[in-house]
Structure formats: structure tokens, C-alpha cells
Amino acid sequence: MKQNFDNNSFRDFEYIPGMDAWGRAKMFQAYLDDQLAKGQLNYRLVTSTGCGPVIEMGGKKMISLVSNDYLGFTQHPLVKQAAVDGISKYGAGAGASPAIGGHYDYHELLEKKIAGFFRKEHAIIYTTGYTSNSASLQCILTKDDLVILDAGVHTSVLEGCQRVNRKTVRHNDLDAYEHILQLSKGKHPLVLVIIDGVYSQDGDLAPLPEIITLCKKYGAKLMVDDAHGTGVIGKTGRGLIEACDAWNDVDLITGTFSKTFGHIGGYVVAGKEMVNYLKYQSRQHLFSASSTPAALAIVKAIELVDEQPYWMAALHDNMDYFRHGLLGLGLNIGDTQSAIFPVRVGDKIKNARICHAMQQMGVYANQINYPAVSMKDARIRMGVTALHERSHLDEVLNVWSDIKRQFKL
Numbered sequence: 001m002k003q004n005f006d007n008n009s010f011r012d013f014e015y016i017p018g019m020d021a022w023g024r025a026k027m028f029q030a031y032l033d034d035q036l037a038k039g040q041l042n043y044r045l046v047t048s049t050g051c052g053p054v055i056e057m058g059g060k061k062m063i064s065l066v067s068n069d070y071l072g073f074t075q076h077p078l079v080k081q082a083a084v085d086g087i088s089k090y091g092a093g094a095g096a097s098p099a100i101g102g103h104y105d106y107h108e109l110l111e112k113k114i115a116g117f118f119r120k121e122h123a124i125i126y127t128t129g130y131t132s133n134s135a136s137l138q139c140i141l142t143k144d145d146l147v148i149l150d151a152g153v154h155t156s157v158l159e160g161c162q163r164v165n166r167k168t169v170r171h172n173d174l175d176a177y178e179h180i181l182q183l184s185k186g187k188h189p190l191v192l193v194i195i196d197g198v199y200s201q202d203g204d205l206a207p208l209p210e211i212i213t214l215c216k217k218y219g220a221k222l223m224v225d226d227a228h229g230t231g232v233i234g235k236t237g238r239g240l241i242e243a244c245d246a247w248n249d250v251d252l253i254t255g256t257f258s259k260t261f262g263h264i265g266g267y268v269v270a271g272k273e274m275v276n277y278l279k280y281q282s283r284q285h286l287f288s289a290s291s292t293p294a295a296l297a298i299v300k301a302i303e304l305v306d307e308q309p310y311w312m313a314a315l316h317d318n319m320d321y322f323r324h325g326l327l328g329l330g331l332n333i334g335d336t337q338s339a340i341f342p343v344r345v346g347d348k349i350k351n352a353r354i355c356h357a358m359q360q361m362g363v364y365a366n367q368i369n370y371p372a373v374s375m376k377d378a379r380i381r382m383g384v385t386a387l388h389e390r391s392h393l394d395e396v397l398n399v400w401s402d403i404k405r406q407f408k409l
């Protein structure tokens, strides 16, 4: 008889006592087959057109709400041309790591551009946003230090904090932050608080001014990953730090080039000494091949945030319209204040069925289940972009109206 894996998650196959990797892979294959057969697997779906508001999957056109391409820059002609020009001038790859010959003037330019975007002078770039968190933290933290993490931070942050003292705080719970800061004061060479600006699954904001006050009171440093706030929040798209005018109160700003900036890669913006420390001590930066010349696309995208502010205005129109539409249908979207819209479903099987039904109706959204969110907090996550048209959003809202009735939400 076939095993029913509905109560399992990916995490259950990470470690099984006494079983080696091939044994786990075999069991995991059975899990995958079961979930695929039930239409409950929603990872690695193959899209055959570029990132955009409408994509094609399996020969079928669908409205897509799965990208973080907030300003639509993956498709901007000037951004694409900058990548082409970069490749024409320098070639397809960098050929080496920054330590030994793979460091070019376009990397220097990109570091200056992203530092300047955040009104600072110094930045280091990484080849992914993921490593800008995981690798920089592995370099910064020692076993004597303490990190205090919000429960909503990205998995790349967790990876960077694996071997250090770590306390996870209930999402945005200021009393919990204060309690831990109080207990740890003076006990570690470094106490580092790590938060997001905009949280990737809830779309809500960190209470940044209050957290800054607490960090100052208890002598902790602060890191803000604003991957989802950059290009979205703040008068000129500099994220939550701009919105809160906290330019001098954050010790490490991290983020990614894969969302608003339309390409791939990540960065850490900090003071000169810390940036230099990372440039020479962060192994994943130093000894892994550097970004390709196509990264010149990012330089153009950074410029376009200021040169063409109408993309951000279009994004905000869409955010307002979609939020009103979802709330008008009586759906629970929590406290989102960004371009991320999570519709809370609760149960993961129901969530998977809703996601599947939406695809049948021509809407591609993501189902988010444990371990990305807690067990009872499964949700459908949607992201709007500047390129969505009203007709797309109306169509999605119509689908939600059907889904609400069908699944009794």
C-alpha cells in the first residue's frame, strides 16, 4: 500500500537516524511522487517565457504573481541593453574569483553605485543575495557572540548564524527583543540584532525606530535585510531605512540585486573598515568567481529607480488597488504594507488545493507552507509588480472570489 505523506514536510528528510543520504533520497522520492500525484507540489514548476506579469507554463498563458521583479526591470530595455553591452565589452564571465584576478572595474562601479544608493561610501557585492547574508554573517560572528533574530528573517540569515549563540524572537515582538537584550547586556563581545525591513512572507514592516532605540539602550549592533523594501518603500525607494530616516542608526544594510534590480547578486553596505574586513576575510566572496559582466544591468537598474520614478508610482497604484480588492472580498491578508500579499489559509492541504485550483483558472501564485512559515499558517503568497495591468489584477480578484466560495474561506 502506498504511504500517505500529507503530514510530512521537506524538513522530515533532512535527517533520519541511522539512514544515509541515499536512503533518505529514496524516501524523499516517494514523498515527492505522492505530493506530485496529488497536485500538492508547487516547486520548480517550469516556465517557458521570461519573468513578467503574464507567463507561459505547459503551453498555457497565466497571470503570474510569483516574481519579486517589483519595478519590472528584468524586462526594461535599458537594463537588458546594459547586460548585453557588458557582455560585449568584457565577455560572458569574470574568469576568476576577486582574490586572484576576477575583480574588474565594473565590480568597483557596482559597489560604489549600491553604496551611494544607500547614501554611504562603502559596499561589498556577493554573487547572490543569499550569500550576502550567510557569508557575511559567517565572517562577522564568532562563537562568543549572540545574534537576536526576528522569527521572520530569511533562511540565508539562519545559515549565517548556525554556529553562534542565537535567540529567535517572536515576529515584531518588542517586549521579547527587550527581554533578551537586557539579559545579554555585557555578556558577549558582540550582540547583533537582525531584522528585515519588509518581511518576505507577511509583507509587513519591522518596527525599526523602536528596535533602534532598544539596540542603542543595550549596546547592540543592528543589521537590516531590506530585500523586499528596496525599490518599494521610502520616498525614493531606499526602503524602510529611508522611510524611517534611520541612515545613521543601522550598522549593516544587506539586500539583493534579484528583486527590484532585476538581475542576481547581493550586497552589504557598512562602514569602511567592516566592508574591507569582509572583502578580504569573507571566503565565499574572495574565493568564488565574481559576478559576470551582465551585472552592469544592475548599475542601470539602480540609476533607473531615480531616473524613472514612474515605475515605483505604478507599483504603488497596483499595490493600493490589489489590497482594496482583496480586503473587499473579505480575505485575510494580515498586516502587509508592501507589494507582498499573503492570503492566509491555515491548513497546508487546503492551501495546496487552492494553489492548484488557481493555476487551473490561469493564475500562478505560490503556496507557502511549513517550514517557510509555521505549521498552521499556510498561505498563498502573491507579489504585484509595476508591470501588472488593471485587467490582470481584476482577473486575479475574480479568481479569488470563486476560490473563496469554493473553499469556504
Ligand SMILES: Cc1ncc(COP(=O)(O)O)c(C=O)c1O
Residues within 6 Å of the ligand: 128, 129, 130, 131, 133, 153, 154, 156, 196, 200, 225, 227, 228, 256, 257, 258, 259, 264, 265, 266
Ligand atoms: C529577505 C530575503 N533576503 C535574502 C534573500 C536572498 O536573495 P537571493 O534570492 O537574491 O539570493 C531573499 C530571497 O528571496 C529574501 O527574501
